[in-house]
Amino acid sequence: MAKKNANTGKGKQKLSLQLLWKQRYLLMMSLPFVIWLIIFKYIPLWGWTMAFQEVKPATFAIPIWERAFTGFGNFAKAFGDRLFKQTMINTIGISIIDIGIGTIVAIAFAVLLNEMQFIKFKKLTQTISYLPHFVSWVIIASIAKNIFNDGGVIDTLTNSNLHLMSTNSILIWFVIVIINCWKEMGWNAIIYLSSMAGIDPGLYEAAKMDGANRWQRIWHITLPGIRSTIIVLLIMNIGGALNVGMERQMLLSNALVQDHTMVLSWFSYERGIGTGDYGLGTAIGVFQSVVGLALLLIANKIAGMVGEDKLI
Amino acid sequence: MIAKKKTWFDVVLVLFFIVIVIITLYPFLNVLAISLNDATDTLRNINFVIPRKFTLSNYKYVFQDADIIKPFFLSVVKTVVGTLAGVVCTAMLAYTLSRRDFIFHKPFTILFVVTMYVSGGLIPEYLLIMRTLRLGNNFMVYILPGLIWVYNMILVRSFIDGLPTALQEAAKLDGANDFQIWYKVVMPLCTPVIATIALYYAVGQWNSFMDTYLYAKKLPTLQYKLYEIMSQAQMQLDTHSTSNVTQAVTPMAIRMAVTVVATVPIIVVYPFLQKYFVGGMTVGSVKD
Numbered sequence: 001m002a003k004k005n006a007n008t009g010k011g012k013q014k015l016s017l018q019l020l021w022k023q024r025y026l027l028m029m030s031l032p033f034v035i036w037l038i039i040f041k042y043i044p045l046w047g048w049t050m051a052f053q054e055v056k057p058a059t060f061a062i063p064i065w066e067r068a069f070t071g072f073g074n075f076a077k078a079f080g081d082r083l084f085k086q087t088m089i090n091t092i093g094i095s096i097i098d099i100g101i102g103t104i105v106a107i108a109f110a111v112l113l114n115e116m117q118f119i120k121f122k123k124l125t126q127t128i129s130y131l132p133h134f135v136s137w138v139i140i141a142s143i144a145k146n147i148f149n150d151g152g153v154i155d156t157l158t159n160s161n162l163h164l165m166s167t168n169s170i171l172i173w174f175v176i177v178i179i180n181c182w183k184e185m186g187w188n189a190i191i192y193l194s195s196m197a198g199i200d201p202g203l204y205e206a207a208k209m210d211g212a213n214r215w216q217r218i219w220h221i222t223l224p225g226i227r228s229t230i231i232v233l234l235i236m237n238i239g240g241a242l243n244v245g246m247e248r249q250m251l252l253s254n255a256l257v258q259d260h261t262m263v264l265s266w267f268s269y270e271r272g273i274g275t276g277d278y279g280l281g282t283a284i285g286v287f288q289s290v291v292g293l294a295l296l297l298i299a300n301k302i303a304g305m306v307g308e309d310k311l312i
Numbered sequence: 313m314i315a316k317k318k319t320w321f322d323v324v325l326v327l328f329f330i331v332i333v334i335i336t337l338y339p340f341l342n343v344l345a346i347s348l349n350d351a352t353d354t355l356r357n358i359n360f361v362i363p364r365k366f367t368l369s370n371y372k373y374v375f376q377d378a379d380i381i382k383p384f385f386l387s388v389v390k391t392v393v394g395t396l397a398g399v400v401c402t403a404m405l406a407y408t409l410s411r412r413d414f415i416f417h418k419p420f421t422i423l424f425v426v427t428m429y430v431s432g433g434l435i436p437e438y439l440l441i442m443r444t445l446r447l448g449n450n451f452m453v454y455i456l457p458g459l460i461w462v463y464n465m466i467l468v469r470s471f472i473d474g475l476p477t478a479l480q481e482a483a484k485l486d487g488a489n490d491f492q493i494w495y496k497v498v499m500p501l502c503t504p505v506i507a508t509i510a511l512y513y514a515v516g517q518w519n520s521f522m523d524t525y526l527y528a529k530k531l532p533t534l535q536y537k538l539y540e541i542m543s544q545a546q547m548q549l550d551t552h553s554t555s556n557v558t559q560a561v562t563p564m565a566i567r568m569a570v571t572v573v574a575t576v577p578i579i580v581v582y583p584f585l586q587k588y589f590v591g592g593m594t595v596g597s598v599k600d
Contacts, residue, residue: 019415025490027416030408033401033460034420040440040457041427047436109332116329117322125329127586128336134578134585136519138535142542142571143339146346146358153342153359182335214321246434247522251539265434272435273526285433 051075051283057276074283083267091263093170094249095241097177102188103234105181107226110192111218126193129186141251144179165257172257179252191233192226199225231303239296242288264288340575347371347572351565358564370569373561380537380570387534387574390454391517398513399506402460406468407494428462441527449530454523458516464509471505472498508588511581518577538570 013019020027051074053067078084109129116122132140147153148164155162164175203221212220246265253261262270264284272281341361346354350365374380408414409421431437437457447453475498483497499506524536532540541563578585 013413013415015415023415023490026408026411026414029404029491029494030414030416030420033405034423036456036459037423037427039445040437040459041431043444044432044436044440045430047432047439050436050439112325112328115321116325117318118326121326121329125333128333130586131340131579131582132336134515134519134582135575136521136535138519138521138538138542139571139575142538142567143343145542146342146568147339151358156357156359186336214319251521251542268434273438278435278439281435282433285435289433 047282048286050279051286053279055277055279055282070279074279075287077280078271078284078287081271083262086259087262087264087267090173090260091242091244094173094176094244094263097173098180098244099234099237099241101177102181102184103230103237105185106188107192107223107230109185110189110196110226111222113189114193114196114222115214115218126186126189130190131186132183133187135183137247137251140179140183144252148175148179165252165254168257168259170260172253172260176248176252176261180248192229195226195229196222235296235299235303238299239292241295242292343568343571343575347565347568349565351562354564355562370561370565371573374566374569374573380534380573383532383534383537384573386531387518390451390533391514391577394455394458394517395510395513397455398459398461398464399510402465402509403468403499403502403506404494405460406465407472407498408490409465410469410472411490424462424465438526447527449528451528451531453527454517454520454531454533458520458523461509461512461516464512467509468502468505471502475501504588507584511585511588514581515578515585534570534574538567538574541567541570 052069052071054070054073055067113122113126116125145152145165149155150161150163150166152164154164165172199221203225204217207217207221242264244263244265246263246269249261249263249266265288268281268284268288271284272278338361342359345361345363346358347370348366348368349360349363350367351370353365405424409417409424411417414420432440441453441457442448447456479497479501480493483493488496519535521533521535521539524531524533525539529536544563
């Protein structure tokens with residue numbers, strides 16, 4: 001190891017006691033954190049083996065090497081769970097509308113903001129737009145209750161009973177996605193806006209000379225200019241499609257709509273920690289990661305096939 | 313520059329963004345108004361942004377209730393300690409990894425960066441923290457597991473990489489050791505990036521909810537308390553005799569007051585936030 005890494009610094013260095021002594025302060029300033037890293041990040045990685053074992057509180061005292069290996073038993077149990085099918089449908093459904101609506105709204109917001117001529121108002125709007133991003137999901141959930149609950153702001157304004165957060169149907173998917181859009185739209189637009197700032201202004205000048213109107217300039221210059229950014233973000237979002245966060249789902253849910261808000265990460269928590277079947281919970285988590293990786297690779301491949309820049 | 317000629321389109325755009333601003337701010341103003349409104353009056357309907365019957369009794373109630381005071385201070389302590397510890401540790405580590413002559417520069421960097429892409433997942437982490445380390449309901453569970461965010465470390469490291477090395481070398485010639493170089497020479501130059509990561513840590517700590525939910529329900533933070541208030545479907549109308557509050561306080565009013573208390577710190581640091589956060593978003597690439 002020493003030789004391989006020795007030539008990365010200035011000149012050639014060999015691992016020796018002398019050198020270690022010379023760099024003792026650097027070692028003291030980094031080694032504790034490496035130990036921290038191994039404990040908190042690498043030991044849990046090893047925990048993946050639990051997916052292939054039966055691990056319950058009763059068997060917890062048994063050392064890992066003596067636990068019964070169950071092969072893919074935990075996975076079979078997960079797929080056979082009465083909640084599994086609905087959980088998968090929810091996860092994929094929410095992800096698709098989340099990515100679809102979220103991306104379109106963020107791009108539209110960025111494009112329109114980019115067209116704004118009044119610089120001061122533009123800055124003010126942008127500053128206000130990402131305020132909700134910094135507010136916690138608990139607070140957002142508390143606010144959302146005022147707006148969407150029965151007898152809330154929307155019900156009062158429309159003078160009706162829409163049951164937006166109390167209908168046991170996929171309506172709740174859209175409510176969650178709309179809340180998410182409201183929270184993240186301005187923040188997600190930042191990256192598109194910075195990508196637009198990199199477009200050569202000469203292109204707009206030339207298009208104007210040729211008589212292109214505003215829509216044509218947006219369509220033929222702005223959007224193609226941010227195309228690679230859109231593709232990269234889409235690939236990343238598709239890779240994370242199964243990782244719908246438990247925190248948001250749980251906080252925006254309630255007993256009435258839980259059938260349609262349960263997602264994989266939450267399911268893993270419910271089965272793993274809620275009922276104490278750690279092996280099963282881990283298996284669900286492993287399934288989520290492996291399928292996520294596969295989705296990422298597929299999306300990346302498709303992007304490459306249609307002639308776009310690949311992410312990896 | 314393109315000659316500026318305002319068209320009807322510009323007017324429509326301005327109107328459109330005024331609507332966006334209203335949609336963004338309305339829910340916050342609504343919460344604020346309800347928290348400052350007489351609780352029984354609120355029961356009529358809730359879509360107002362100016363208090364109809366102004367009162368501070370909701371806040372009075374909330375701040376006389378020990379159930380809220382303790383979580384509030386715990387949130388403050390957690391945020392301060394977590395931010396200080398996070399910033400010091402991150403900056404120290406980032407400096408050692410910015411030193412290309414450090415013998416472990418490369419392996420240590422790789423070890424840290426790998427964890428940005430793979431993680432053990434919820435259950436193994438839960439078992440590690442609760443069973444192996446026995447940190448459940450211990451204050452350290454708020455600090456230790458999330459001590460260093462690798463992303464922040466890379467931000468600081470890229471910043472140090474961009475500093476001139478002449479100062480460090482001069483300090484070395486004057487006989488300073490690596491630790492002294494770090495805190496006497498490098499740190500004072502790092503103020504902007506330190507401000508950025510301090511805000512990241514502070515907002516993360518203040519807003520975090522899952523850590524309490526998973527590991528420390530007996531040490532509730534303000535966010536968790538708000539969650540509890542939300543999930544208690546039927547909290548009785550309370551006319552606390554000790555609190556000298558004559559008017560009734562409803563669960564709704566309590567929830568709104570706590571929501572405001574939990575949001576205010578974010579609004580206060582927001583001007584700094586948006587200056588440093590957005591800057592930090594575009595830096596941070598992993599070099600070699």
